[in-house]
Amino acid sequence: MSHSASLLVASPRGFSSTSFSLGSYLLDKLQEAGYTTAKHHVQSAPIINFLWKKSYSHQWLTATC
Amino acid sequence: MADCDLLIVAFPLYIDCLPAPLILMLEKIAAQRKNNPTPKPQRMAAIVNNGFPEAAQNNTALAICRQFAYETGIAWAGGLSLGGGAVFNGASLKEAGFLGRNVVKALDLAAVDLTGGKPISQEAAAYMAKPIIPRWLFLWAANRGWKSMAKKHGVEKNLKDKPKQNFNEK
Numbered sequence: 211m212s213h214s215a216s217l218l219v220a221s222p223r224g225f226s227s228t229s230f231s232l233g234s235y236l237l238d239k240l241q242e243a244g245y246t247t248a249k250h251h252v253q254s255a256p257i258i259n260f261l262w263k264k265s266y267s268h269q270w271l272t273a274t275c
Numbered sequence: 276m277a278d279c280d281l282l283i284v285a286f287p288l289y290i291d292c293l294p295a296p297l298i299l300m301l302e303k304i305a306a307q308r309k310n311n312p313t314p315k316p317q318r319m320a321a322i323v324n325n326g327f328p329e330a331a332q333n334n335t336a337l338a339i340c341r342q343f344a345y346e347t348g349i350a351w352a353g354g355l356s357l358g359g360g361a362v363f364n365g366a367s368l369k370e371a372g373f374l375g376r377n378v379v380k381a382l383d384l385a386a387v388d389l390t391g392g393k394p395i396s397q398e399a400a401a402y403m404a405k406p407i408i409p410r411w412l413f414l415w416a417a418n419r420g421w422k423s424m425a426k427k428h429g430v431e432k433n434l435k436d437k438p439k440q441n442f443n444e445k
Binding site: 213214215216217218219220221222223226227228229230231232233235236237239240243244245248252253254255258259 | 278279280281282283284285286287293294295296297299300303322324355357360361363364365366367368369378379382383385386389390
């Protein structure tokens with residue numbers, strides 16, 4: 211059975227941050243080992259609140275790489 | 276993301292804590308898991324980096340992540356703590372060369388641990404916590420960076436200002 215891993219990057223610099231470099235490297239290694247992976251950037255707090263009220267779904271709270 | 280087996284959070288240290296949007300996000304995940312009578316078994320790991328020479332500055336933030344996992348019924352898969360993360364400035368670790376050698380070792384070991392269903396080992400955490408460059412060199416470069424930034428914005432003469440003290444004097 212395939213396992214899945216999600217990376218949540220919470221740096222204002224998003225996908226050009228050191229946090230993303232570190233997490234992304236680890237996630238790529240997991241992918242090589244057969245994991246299904248996804249990378250997300252946590253948006254700013256007001257956007258999270260707004261979208262949460264609209265959707266009640268995690269998927270809309272983050273930008274996906 | 277809500278259905279993943281392994282959640283990895285990666286973030287820079289903000290005043291000994293997590294960035295506010297991440298706290299909000301984790302609160303919402305916690306609320307959703309609480310409302311679900313049979314939440315999916317999940318694991319969580321964290322990677323924290325900071326702008327100090329010492330990785331130990333991240334300990335409180337990692338403890339907060341561990342507590343979040345405990346309180347939400349998520350299995351804690353361990354954390355990695357990096358000091359002086361600004362050295363990489365967002366560059367890919369594959370391009371970091373010598374400077375990134377310990378970080379790469381740590382992440383390689385962590386990947387083996389996590390894919391084997393185990394928590395991140397002490398060995399991996401120890402590699403990540405090793406200083407990227409000597410402390411004196413980090414401080415020299417950081418001070419130089421601040422001065423350069425101040426010069427760029429025309430405030431190099433104000434670096435030692437103490438606004439609160441000046442305010443009280445007035």
